[in-house]
Amino acid sequence: MTAIRIEGLTKRFGTVQALDGLSLAVEPGSVYGFLGPNGAGKTTTIRILTGLARADAGRGWIDGVEVTADLRGASRRIGYLPQDPSFYPWMTAREFIDYVGRVFGLSAAERAARTGELLELAGLVEAADRRIGGYSGGMGQRLGIAQALVNRPPVLLLDEPVSGLDPAGRRELLQLIEQLRGQCTVFMSTHILADVERVCDSVGIISRGRLVAEAPQQELLQRYAVPAFEIEVDSRSTGELSAWADRVRAQPWVASVTLERSVARVVVDDVGVARRELLGSALDAGLDLNRYEMVRPSLEDVFLKVVESGGEG
Amino acid sequence: MRILWVVLRKELLEQWRSYRLLIVCVVLLLFGLASPLLAKYTPQLLRLALPEGEEILNLIPPPTVGDAVSQYLKNITQFGVLLAVLMAMGLVALEKDKGTAGLMLAKPIPRGVFLIAKFVALGLTFAAGILLAAVSGYYYTLLLFEPLSLSAWLGLNALLLTFILVYVAVTLLCSTVTDSQVVSGGLALVFVVVLSGLSAVPRLGEFMPGQLNTWAAGLVTGHGEPAWAALGVSVGLIVAALVVAWLVFERQEL
Numbered sequence: 281m282t283a284i285r286i287e288g289l290t291k292r293f294g295t296v297q298a299l300d301g302l303s304l305a306v307e308p309g310s311v312y313g314f315l316g317p318n319g320a321g322k323t324t325t326i327r328i329l330t331g332l333a334r335a336d337a338g339r340g341w342i343d344g345v346e347v348t349a350d351l352r353g354a355s356r357r358i359g360y361l362p363q364d365p366s367f368y369p370w371m372t373a374r375e376f377i378d379y380v381g382r383v384f385g386l387s388a389a390e391r392a393a394r395t396g397e398l399l400e401l402a403g404l405v406e407a408a409d410r411r412i413g414g415y416s417g418g419m420g421q422r423l424g425i426a427q428a429l430v431n432r433p434p435v436l437l438l439d440e441p442v443s444g445l446d447p448a449g450r451r452e453l454l455q456l457i458e459q460l461r462g463q464c465t466v467f468m469s470t471h472i473l474a475d476v477e478r479v480c481d482s483v484g485i486i487s488r489g490r491l492v493a494e495a496p497q498q499e500l501l502q503r504y505a506v507p508a509f510e511i512e513v514d515s516r517s518t519g520e521l522s523a524w525a526d527r528v529r530a531q532p533w534v535a536s537v538t539l540e541r542s543v544a545r546v547v548v549d550d551v552g553v554a555r556r557e558l559l560g561s562a563l564d565a566g567l568d569l570n571r572y573e574m575v576r577p578s579l580e581d582v583f584l585k586v587v588e589s590g591g592e593g
Numbered sequence: 594m595r596i597l598w599v600v601l602r603k604e605l606l607e608q609w610r611s612y613r614l615l616i617v618c619v620v621l622l623l624f625g626l627a628s629p630l631l632a633k634y635t636p637q638l639l640r641l642a643l644p645e646g647e648e649i650l651n652l653i654p655p656p657t658v659g660d661a662v663s664q665y666l667k668n669i670t671q672f673g674v675l676l677a678v679l680m681a682m683g684l685v686a687l688e689k690d691k692g693t694a695g696l697m698l699a700k701p702i703p704r705g706v707f708l709i710a711k712f713v714a715l716g717l718t719f720a721a722g723i724l725l726a727a728v729s730g731y732y733y734t735l736l737l738f739e740p741l742s743l744s745a746w747l748g749l750n751a752l753l754l755t756f757i758l759v760y761v762a763v764t765l766l767c768s769t770v771t772d773s774q775v776v777s778g779g780l781a782l783v784f785v786v787v788l789s790g791l792s793a794v795p796r797l798g799e800f801m802p803g804q805l806n807t808w809a810a811g812l813v814t815g816h817g818e819p820a821w822a823a824l825g826v827s828v829g830l831i832v833a834a835l836v837v838a839w840l841v842f843e844r845q846e847l
Binding site: 327330331332333334352355356358360362364365366367368370371379380382383384385427431 | 692700703
C-alpha cells in the first residue's frame with residue numbers, strides 16, 4: 281500500500297489552473313521531496329490532502345484512506361506543518377502539544393510522555409514553559425514539526441518547512457527531518473534544491489500543476505544526467521576566465537557555460553569532443569588552473585532541464 | 594462530545610489568558626455598581642453643579658428604584674453590545690488570517706465544533722460578567738433604595754444575557770464570513786444599527802430583540818407584558834446566525 285496516492289487532481293482558482301490532473305504515488309517510509317517553482321501547485325496539493333481545500337476533480341488517499349470520502353479518518357493519519365505555522369501565542373509549547381494530544385484523544389499519561397519526547401526531539405525542553413509568542417522563527421518551525429508528530433502519523437506533510445529560516449535554523453530542521461526517516465513517510469514541498477538533495481530519497485517535480493518527473497533521487501540524476509565539467513582558476517585569472525568562457529560558449533559541442541566567481545561550469549552536448557578539447561583550450565588561454573574535473577549532475581541541473589522541457593526528454 | 598469539551602476547554606483558557614474574561618467582567622461589574630449610584634446621586638450632583646437653578650432642579654422627581662433599574666438596563670445593554678462586537682469580531686477571522694484555524698482544522702476537529710466552542714466560551718464570559726453586574730447592582734440598589742424581587746431581578750438579567758448573545762452570535766457569523774477582524778467588526782456594527790432601526794418601527798419593533806429590555810424592566814417594576822415573540826426572534830437569530838456561520842465555514846477553503 282502506498283503512503284500517499286493522488287490521481288488526476290485538478291484545481292482552478294479563477295483563470296489560474298493550479299493543478300492540472302496531478303497524479304503521484306509515495307512509498308511508505310520514504311522522505312519525498314515535492315519540488316517545483318513558486319506557484320507550481322505544491323501548497324494547493326498539500327491543502328487538498330489535509331482537507332483545507334477541495335479539488336475540482338480527482339482523488340487522493342493517505343495511508344489507504346480516501347481524503348475526500350473520509351476526511352476525519354484521513355486527518356488522523358497525517359501530521360501537517362503549514363508554510364508559515366502560527367500557534368496560539370498565549371500558550372506554552374508544552375500546553376500546545378498537550379492540547380493537540382487531547383484533540384487526538386490521547387490519555388493523560390500518553391500525553392505527558394509524548395509531550396516530553398517531542399519537546400526533546402524538537403530541542404525545546406528549556407523553552408517548553410515559555411509562551412510561544414516569544415519564540416524565534418526556527419523554534420516555531422521545530423514546534424510545528426513536534427505538534428505534527430503527536431499522533432504518530434504514518435504520513436507527515438511539510439509545506440516549505442525551511443523556507444523562512446536562517447542557515448542555522450535550516451540545518452537544525454533538516455537534521456530533525458533526517459531523524460524521522462523510517463519512522464514515517466515525509467512528504468516535503470520545497471523549492472530549495474539543496475535541501476532535497478540532502479534529505480530526500482525520492483523526488484517528484486511539479487510544474488504548472490502537473491508532475492513532470494518522479495523517481496528516486498539517484499535514478500532521477502542518472503536519467504536526466506547532463507555531462508558537465510568544472511574549471512576553477514586562481515583568483516588572478518578571473519578576467520581571462522570570463523573571456524575564455526565567451527569563446528567556449530560559441531563552440532557547437534557546448535550547451536551552456538555558467539560563471540560563478542572563479543569557477544566555470546561547462547555543460548556539453550558531446551563528452552568525447554569536450555574531453556579532447558576543453559582542457560587544451562583552457563591552457564591555451566593562459567588560465568591559471570586550480571581544478572579541472574568532470575562533475576556529477578546536480579539536482580539543479582535536472583530541475584532546470586525538466587521544468588524547462590515540461591518533462592520531455 | 595469529547596472533542597467539543599477539548600476545544601471548549603482551550604477556548605475558556607483563551608478567554609482567561611487573552612484578558613477577555615477580565616475585561617468583560619470588570620466593565621460589566623463597574624456598570625452594575627455604578628447604575629444605582631448614578632440614579633441616586635445624579636440629582637444631588639446636578640444640585641451642586643447648578644446652585645442657581647433651584648427652579649429647574651425642583652422639576653426633577655426624587656430618584657426611585659425604577660430609575661436605578663432603568664439606568665442598569667441602559668448601561669448594561671449599551672456596553673454589553675459594544676463588548677460583544679469587540680470580543681467576537683476576531684474570534685474566527687483572526688485565526689483564519691494568522692493560519693491557526695488551518696493548522697488546527699487539519700486535525701480531527703469538526704468545523705462546527707470549532708465555532709460552537711467559541712460561541713459557548715464567549716457566552717459563558719458574558720454570563721459571568723452579567724452575574725457580577727447583577728450581584729453588585731442588586732446590592733447597591735438594596736443599600737440605596739429598597740430590596741428588589743429576586744426572581745424578577747434574575748429574569749431581568751437572563752433577558753439581558755439573551756439580548757447580548759444575539760450580538761455575540763451575529764458578530765461570530767460576521768467573523769466567519771471574512772478574514773479581517775476589522776471588516777467583521779464593521780459588518781457587526783451595521784447589524785447593530787439595522788436592528789436598532791427596526792426596533793423603532795411601530796409593530797415590527799415588538800418582535801425585535803430590543804423589546805426584551807422593555808420586558809426586563811417590566812419584570813421589576815411590575816408593569817408591562819411579556820414579549821415572548823421578541824424572545825423567540827432573539828433565540829431564532831442566535832440559532833440562525835450559528836447555523837449560517839457553520840454552513841459558510843464548512844464551505845470555506847483555509
